[in-house]
Amino acid sequence: MQDERIADEVSRKIELAWLMAFYGGLLTDKQRQVLTLHCEEDLSLAEIAQEAGISRQGVHDMLSRAAQRLFEMEEKLGMAARFRNMEEGLERCRTLLKEKRYDEAEGALDALIRFDQEENNGL
Secondary structure (H helix, E strand, O other): OHHHHHHHHHHHHHHHHHHHHHHHHHOOHHHHHHHHHHHOOOOOHHHHHHHHOOOHHHHHHHHHHHHHHHHHHHHHHOHHHHHHHHHHHHHHHHHHHHOOOHHHHHHHHHHHHHHHHHHOOOO
């Protein structure tokens, strides 16, 4: 049970760091600082509070608001999911080409192009 909770916390930190790469510029400087200390430096709330010069409760509230904002942006814009889909598709194409499965690779590339056009409304 404890291991599962730790794994969930690590997964959440990874997801927040990933979303920060796409939407971090939409957060305040303080929110970015606190999220970086939390996700990338793995500091405790008390350590972040000391580093950021705010209370532990302030850190908790700021992390909650920043995380909510990142998840809302991803829900609305979907940039991270789109990037992952394209990355996985390109990796599949690479594998198919290495295996000399050229027709399948061409089909996978066509699917990626269609996906890209649908996502960009044909632009």
